[in-house]
Amino acid sequence: MNAEDPARKGQRRSAFGSSRSRRARARKSLAIFFATVVVVAVGIGAALYYEASSERPTAPAAAPAIKSSERTAALPPLNLPADDGPHGSAMEWWYYNGILGTQTGERYAFHMVVFVANGLVKHTVMHAALADLQSGKRFVSQTRTAGIPSTKIANGYDFRQEKWQATASPSSHVLRASFDSASIALDLGATGMAVAHAAPGSETPGILDFGKSGISYYYSRPRLPTQGSIAVGGKTLQVNGDIWFDHQWGEFDVLTLGWNWFALHLADGSDLMLYELFDMDRRRVMTAGTLSNAKGAVPLKPGEVELVPGNTWTSPKTGIPYVVEWKIRLPSGVLNIKPFLADSEFDSSATSGNVYWEGAVKATGSMEGQGFLELSGYDRLSGVRQAKSK
Secondary structure (H helix, E strand, O other): OOOOOOOOOOOOOOOOOOOHHHHHHHHHHHHHHHOOOOOOOOOOOOOOOOOOOOEOOEOOOOOOOOOOOOHHHHOOOOOEOHHHOOOOOOEEEEEEEEEEEOOOOOEEEEEEEEEEEEOOOEEEEEEEEEEEOOOOOEEEEEEEEEOOOEOOOOOOEEEEEOOEEEEEEOOEEEEEEEEOOEEEEEEEEOOOOOEEOOOOOOOOOOEEEOHHHEEEEEEEEEEEEEEEEEEEOOEEEEEEEEEEEEEEEEEEOOOOEEEEEEEEEEOOOOEEEEEEEEEOOOOEEEEEEEEEEOOEEEEEOHHHOEEEEOOEEEOOOOOOEEEOOEEEEEOOEEEEEEEOOOOOEEEOOOOOOOEEEEEEEEEEEOOOEEEEEEEEOHHHOHHHHHHHHO
8 A cells, every 4th residue: 555646646535425524534534544554563572372273473572571451461362374364353454565676686666555444434445656766766556445355265365456456375475556657466475474563561462552542463474575577667577575564453543643664674684673653743652663583583672772863855745744864773783774765755645545655765884774664644743734734
């Protein structure tokens, strides 16, 4: 969620009215919505059980005992597959990323996301990026429309805007996106394990408590088997791979925070979701995550994981510096993270009112792997704001 329009260039006018005050309020609503995308990846929790008719997501185990004052305990538990569909909450998003391969060994990375915001007005935003990892060429696009253009599907959704589509049912997902000189058409299986995330110390998997910032539901399906085609420069290629899927919704506001977020497929078949939150003065707030595989999920406590920043890349378009290389210290060893393409900034000021970095990365060291890194909030850091105002 044009070969560098990232979320994307042009059309800076708001779609919520002609007056300055309506535009300002709408921009704030969009920014608040988007700022929640990865901060919610706080995966730590306890086993969650459902009735036989419900899907059973895997939740991190061995969390501390629940307190009677835990607010999330009063809310309905995560209920899959029913909760795959839209909820009408203030904020909601469905997110996909992955690295796709061809029979001849070529690789292409993509991410696609659907945001639905219910603020002063209801609106739907879609972002997508496709990167040719051979040539380094990157295609980005974005759309926004008033309302919620989704056809009702039992236990799923069907979003369509122009040549864009994100559809899901209990049996499959369908993704379609159009760029200048490129497109994606992917069909995903729905057999991937669901991992419910929860706040540290909570025994309510799938629900996150942000205190004054609100409460949100959140889960992931780290590996959805995928096949389909992409078109680049008039050439159509058949592709396949495993795709990471996230879904989050609720009533929350985390504009005061930024994050470094990792979604990694590791060579031993495990999946790592890891995040670091920071405030706008660059102070670290929290580091945590979840390590999962086909057998279950294990929480990574703050004391067990450390993120060490490495080299930065500064956008020639916005002047924003991003930390694109990292060392991840885990109990099992150290992962060295580097981007396939350093130039992976996504300027979504035309739709969601912010600028972020989203791109494919590779892991080496104690374990090899690949996945995605998202860097959000860098455009709101105090030093960056001051430099841009001069």
